[in-house]
Amino acid sequence: KQEVTQIPAALSVPEGENLVLNCSFTDSAIYNLQWFRQDPGKGLTSLLLIQSSQREQTSGRLNASLDKSSGRSTLYIAASQPGDSATYLCAVKQGNTPLVFGKGTRLSVIA
Amino acid sequence: DGGITQSPKYLFRKEGQNVTLSCEQNLNHDAMYWYRQDPGQGLRLIYYSQIVNDFQKGDIAEGYSVSREKKESFPLTVTSAQKNPTAFYLCASSRQGRTYTEAFFGQGTRLTVV
Numbered sequence: 001k002q003e004v005t006q007i008p009a010a011l012s013v014p015e016g017e018n019l020v021l022n023c024s025f026t027d028s029a030i031y032n033l034q035w036f037r038q039d040p041g042k043g044l045t046s047l048l049l050i051q052s053s054q055r056e057q058t059s060g061r062l063n064a065s066l067d068k069s070s071g072r073s074t075l076y077i078a079a080s081q082p083g084d085s086a087t088y089l090c091a092v093k094q095g096n097t098p099l100v101f102g103k104g105t106r107l108s109v110i111a
Numbered sequence: 112d113g114g115i116t117q118s119p120k121y122l123f124r125k126e127g128q129n130v131t132l133s134c135e136q137n138l139n140h141d142a143m144y145w146y147r148q149d150p151g152q153g154l155r156l157i158y159y160s161q162i163v164n165d166f167q168k169g170d171i172a173e174g175y176s177v178s179r180e181k182k183e184s185f186p187l188t189v190t191s192a193q194k195n196p197t198a199f200y201l202c203a204s205s206r207q208g209r210t211y212t213e214a215f216f217g218q219g220t221r222l223t224v225v
Contacts (some may be wrong), residue, residue, distance in 0.1 A: 031209050036216075040198070043117075043201055044216040051210060089154070096161060096207055098144050098169065099214055103153035 002027045006049055013016050013080055014110050021075040021105045023090035034099065035064050035075050036089045044089065048075070055107035079111045114138065117202050117217035123225045124189065124196060132187045132220045134202035141207045143185035144214075147171060157200075160185055161207060172186040189222065197224050 003026045013019050023033070032051045036044040048057045049066040050073065056065040064077040077084060083108040087106045115136045124130045136143065145157040156169030173192025179185055185204075189196045199221050205214040218219040 003142075032212060034214060041199075041219075041221070043218040044203075046213055046215060049213045069194075093212060093214075097140075098156050098159050099203075101154040103151070 002030075002092060003011050004090060004095060004100050004102040006086045006088075006090060006105050008105060009103065010106040011110075012110060015080060015082060017041040017080050017109075018076065018078050019080055019107075021077070021088050021107070023073040023075070023102055025071045025073075025092050025100075027094065030092045030094050032066065033066055033073050033090060033092050035062075035073075036091065038087045038089060038104070047049075047088075077107075080107075082109050082111045085109050113203060115166045115204055115215055115217035117200075117220050120218065122220055124222060125225060127191045129188055129190050130222065132189070132200055132202075132222070134185045134187065134217060135183055136185075136204045136215075137183060138204055138215060139168060139182070140204035140215075141182070142205050143175065143179070144203045144205075145169075145175075145185070145187045146201045146203065148201060148219075154201065157187065196222055198222060 005024045033064045035047040038044050050057050050066040061078040066073045085108050087104040089104040091101045118133045142161045144159040146154040155171050158177045160166035176188045200215045201219050203214050205212050
Protein backbone atom coordinates (compact mmCIF):
# COMPACT_ATOMS: atom_id res chain seq x y z
CA LYS A 1 0.00 0.00 0.00
CA GLN A 2 1.35 3.41 -0.95
CA GLU A 3 2.55 5.56 1.92
CA VAL A 4 3.53 9.22 1.67
CA THR A 5 5.72 10.91 4.25
CA GLN A 6 6.51 14.57 4.69
CA ILE A 7 9.38 15.75 6.82
CA PRO A 8 9.58 18.00 8.77
CA ALA A 9 6.08 18.26 10.20
CA ALA A 10 6.68 21.92 10.96
CA LEU A 11 9.22 24.51 9.86
CA SER A 12 9.85 28.11 10.88
CA VAL A 13 12.12 30.38 8.83
CA PRO A 14 12.89 34.11 8.66
CA GLU A 15 11.53 36.08 5.74
CA GLY A 16 13.70 36.02 2.62
CA GLU A 17 15.15 32.55 3.14
CA ASN A 18 15.06 29.90 0.44
CA LEU A 19 13.64 26.64 1.75
CA VAL A 20 12.98 23.05 0.75
CA LEU A 21 10.06 20.85 1.75
CA ASN A 22 10.41 17.10 1.38
CA CYS A 23 8.02 14.37 0.31
CA SER A 24 8.77 10.66 0.01
CA PHE A 25 6.62 7.77 -1.21
CA THR A 26 7.06 4.02 -0.93
CA ASP A 27 5.82 2.79 -4.33
CA SER A 28 7.50 4.43 -7.33
CA ALA A 29 4.82 3.28 -9.82
CA ILE A 30 2.99 6.61 -9.83
CA TYR A 31 1.22 8.56 -12.55
CA ASN A 32 1.94 11.93 -11.03
CA LEU A 33 2.65 13.88 -7.85
CA GLN A 34 0.82 17.01 -6.81
CA TRP A 35 1.75 19.72 -4.30
CA PHE A 36 -0.99 21.63 -2.48
CA ARG A 37 -1.20 24.56 -0.12
CA GLN A 38 -3.76 24.76 2.69
CA ASP A 39 -4.48 27.87 4.74
CA PRO A 40 -6.14 27.43 8.16
CA GLY A 41 -9.81 26.50 7.85
CA LYS A 42 -9.67 26.45 4.05
CA GLY A 43 -9.62 23.91 1.27
CA LEU A 44 -6.56 22.78 -0.65
CA THR A 45 -5.11 24.90 -3.44
CA SER A 46 -3.17 23.08 -6.15
CA LEU A 47 0.34 24.49 -6.60
CA LEU A 48 2.12 22.15 -9.00
CA LEU A 49 1.51 18.84 -10.73
CA ILE A 50 4.47 16.76 -11.91
CA GLN A 51 3.84 13.89 -14.30
CA SER A 52 5.86 10.72 -13.73
CA SER A 53 7.86 11.40 -16.91
CA GLN A 54 8.89 14.88 -15.74
CA ARG A 55 11.77 15.89 -13.48
CA GLU A 56 10.50 19.28 -12.35
CA GLN A 57 7.85 21.96 -12.64
CA THR A 58 8.09 25.66 -11.87
CA SER A 59 5.53 28.29 -11.00
CA GLY A 60 6.79 31.70 -9.94
CA ARG A 61 8.93 31.28 -6.80
CA LEU A 62 8.01 27.60 -6.52
CA ASN A 63 9.93 24.73 -8.03
CA ALA A 64 8.98 21.10 -7.54
CA SER A 65 11.26 18.23 -8.46
CA LEU A 66 10.54 14.53 -8.78
CA ASP A 67 12.91 11.56 -8.51
CA LYS A 68 10.53 8.70 -9.12
CA SER A 69 13.12 5.93 -8.82
CA SER A 70 14.09 6.99 -5.32
CA GLY A 71 10.54 7.88 -4.31
CA ARG A 72 11.23 11.51 -3.52
CA SER A 73 9.96 14.97 -4.37
CA THR A 74 10.99 18.38 -3.11
CA LEU A 75 9.21 21.72 -3.16
CA TYR A 76 11.63 24.63 -3.29
CA ILE A 77 10.34 28.05 -2.25
CA ALA A 78 12.59 30.97 -3.13
CA ALA A 79 12.76 34.20 -1.17
CA SER A 80 10.08 33.20 1.32
CA GLN A 81 7.46 35.75 2.43
CA PRO A 82 5.08 35.82 5.42
CA GLY A 83 2.25 35.17 2.96
CA ASP A 84 3.80 31.77 2.23
CA SER A 85 2.87 30.66 5.74
CA ALA A 86 0.53 27.69 5.35
CA THR A 87 0.50 23.90 5.40
CA TYR A 88 1.96 22.26 2.31
CA LEU A 89 0.80 18.78 1.32
CA CYS A 90 2.03 16.41 -1.33
CA ALA A 91 -0.03 13.62 -2.85
CA VAL A 92 0.65 10.84 -5.35
CA LYS A 93 -1.64 9.23 -7.90
CA GLN A 94 -1.46 5.64 -9.07
CA GLY A 95 -3.71 4.42 -11.85
CA ASN A 96 -7.30 5.55 -11.46
CA THR A 97 -7.17 5.31 -7.68
CA PRO A 98 -7.58 8.40 -5.50
CA LEU A 99 -4.68 10.56 -4.39
CA VAL A 100 -2.71 9.39 -1.37
CA PHE A 101 -1.65 12.27 0.84
CA GLY A 102 1.17 12.97 3.23
CA LYS A 103 0.32 14.66 6.53
CA GLY A 104 1.82 17.95 5.44
CA THR A 105 4.48 20.41 6.55
CA ARG A 106 3.30 23.46 8.47
CA LEU A 107 5.42 26.43 7.36
CA SER A 108 5.77 29.68 9.26
CA VAL A 109 7.67 32.55 7.65
CA ILE A 110 8.60 35.15 10.24
CA ALA A 111 8.81 38.81 9.21
CA ASP B 112 -16.14 30.57 -12.90
CA GLY B 113 -15.10 26.93 -12.90
CA GLY B 114 -14.58 25.10 -9.67
CA ILE B 115 -15.96 23.05 -6.83
CA THR B 116 -18.56 24.38 -4.44
CA GLN B 117 -19.16 22.86 -1.03
CA SER B 118 -22.03 23.86 1.18
CA PRO B 119 -22.66 24.70 3.88
CA LYS B 120 -19.39 26.07 5.20
CA TYR B 121 -20.38 25.23 8.78
CA LEU B 122 -22.82 22.55 9.90
CA PHE B 123 -24.02 21.50 13.31
CA ARG B 124 -25.44 18.06 13.99
CA LYS B 125 -27.38 16.85 16.96
CA GLU B 126 -26.82 13.39 18.34
CA GLY B 127 -28.67 10.75 16.31
CA GLN B 128 -29.26 13.03 13.35
CA ASN B 129 -28.30 12.46 9.71
CA VAL B 130 -26.85 15.43 7.82
CA THR B 131 -25.94 15.87 4.17
CA LEU B 132 -22.99 17.82 2.83
CA SER B 133 -23.25 19.18 -0.69
CA CYS B 134 -20.51 19.10 -3.34
CA GLU B 135 -21.03 20.45 -6.85
CA GLN B 136 -18.46 20.85 -9.65
CA ASN B 137 -18.63 22.49 -13.06
CA LEU B 138 -15.25 21.25 -14.30
CA ASN B 139 -16.75 18.36 -16.27
CA HIS B 140 -14.66 15.93 -14.22
CA ASP B 141 -15.59 12.27 -14.12
CA ALA B 142 -14.09 11.51 -10.72
CA MET B 143 -15.14 12.98 -7.39
CA TYR B 144 -13.88 12.31 -3.88
CA TRP B 145 -14.70 12.93 -0.23
CA TYR B 146 -11.95 13.28 2.37
CA ARG B 147 -12.08 13.83 6.09
CA GLN B 148 -9.42 15.92 7.83
CA ASP B 149 -8.69 15.75 11.55
CA PRO B 150 -5.86 17.57 13.35
CA GLY B 151 -2.63 15.60 13.12
CA GLN B 152 -4.14 12.85 10.94
CA GLY B 153 -3.93 14.25 7.45
CA LEU B 154 -6.59 13.58 4.83
CA ARG B 155 -8.43 10.28 4.93
CA LEU B 156 -10.54 9.02 2.03
CA ILE B 157 -14.22 8.36 2.76
CA TYR B 158 -15.75 7.57 -0.65
CA TYR B 159 -14.99 8.18 -4.28
CA SER B 160 -16.81 7.94 -7.59
CA GLN B 161 -15.30 7.53 -11.03
CA ILE B 162 -18.53 7.60 -13.00
CA VAL B 163 -22.18 8.45 -12.54
CA ASN B 164 -24.20 5.86 -10.57
CA ASP B 165 -21.06 4.16 -9.27
CA PHE B 166 -18.93 4.74 -6.19
CA GLN B 167 -16.40 2.92 -4.00
CA LYS B 168 -15.62 2.93 -0.30
CA GLY B 169 -12.45 4.54 0.90
CA ASP B 170 -10.50 3.86 4.06
CA ILE B 171 -13.11 5.19 6.53
CA ALA B 172 -16.52 4.68 4.88
CA GLU B 173 -18.33 3.35 7.97
CA GLY B 174 -21.10 5.71 9.08
CA TYR B 175 -21.18 7.58 5.76
CA SER B 176 -23.17 7.23 2.53
CA VAL B 177 -23.00 8.88 -0.88
CA SER B 178 -24.84 9.04 -4.18
CA ARG B 179 -23.77 10.03 -7.68
CA GLU B 180 -26.91 10.62 -9.74
CA LYS B 181 -25.42 13.45 -11.76
CA LYS B 182 -21.88 14.05 -13.00
CA GLU B 183 -21.78 17.44 -11.32
CA SER B 184 -22.92 16.38 -7.86
CA PHE B 185 -21.58 14.05 -5.16
CA PRO B 186 -23.38 14.60 -1.83
CA LEU B 187 -22.12 12.98 1.38
CA THR B 188 -24.49 11.94 4.16
CA VAL B 189 -23.10 11.59 7.66
CA THR B 190 -25.38 9.12 9.39
CA SER B 191 -26.10 8.59 13.06
CA ALA B 192 -23.90 5.49 12.84
CA GLN B 193 -20.82 7.72 12.57
CA LYS B 194 -19.81 8.03 16.22
CA ASN B 195 -17.25 10.78 15.88
CA PRO B 196 -18.35 12.99 13.00
CA THR B 197 -16.81 16.27 14.16
CA ALA B 198 -14.20 17.06 11.48
CA PHE B 199 -13.41 19.13 8.40
CA TYR B 200 -14.78 17.55 5.21
CA LEU B 201 -13.24 18.17 1.82
CA CYS B 202 -14.60 17.35 -1.61
CA ALA B 203 -12.40 17.07 -4.70
CA SER B 204 -12.68 16.24 -8.37
CA SER B 205 -10.35 15.30 -11.20
CA ARG B 206 -10.25 13.91 -14.71
CA GLN B 207 -9.66 10.21 -15.15
CA GLY B 208 -6.68 8.86 -17.03
CA ARG B 209 -2.92 9.02 -16.94
CA THR B 210 -2.30 12.68 -17.70
CA TYR B 211 -3.95 16.02 -16.94
CA THR B 212 -5.46 14.53 -13.81
CA GLU B 213 -4.88 17.51 -11.56
CA ALA B 214 -7.20 17.37 -8.55
CA PHE B 215 -9.14 20.42 -7.38
CA PHE B 216 -10.71 20.90 -3.98
CA GLY B 217 -13.66 22.77 -2.55
CA GLN B 218 -13.40 25.11 0.44
CA GLY B 219 -14.58 22.49 2.89
CA THR B 220 -17.41 21.99 5.37
CA ARG B 221 -16.74 22.01 9.10
CA LEU B 222 -19.13 19.68 10.88
CA THR B 223 -19.62 19.91 14.63
CA VAL B 224 -21.72 17.68 16.86
CA VAL B 225 -23.70 19.63 19.45
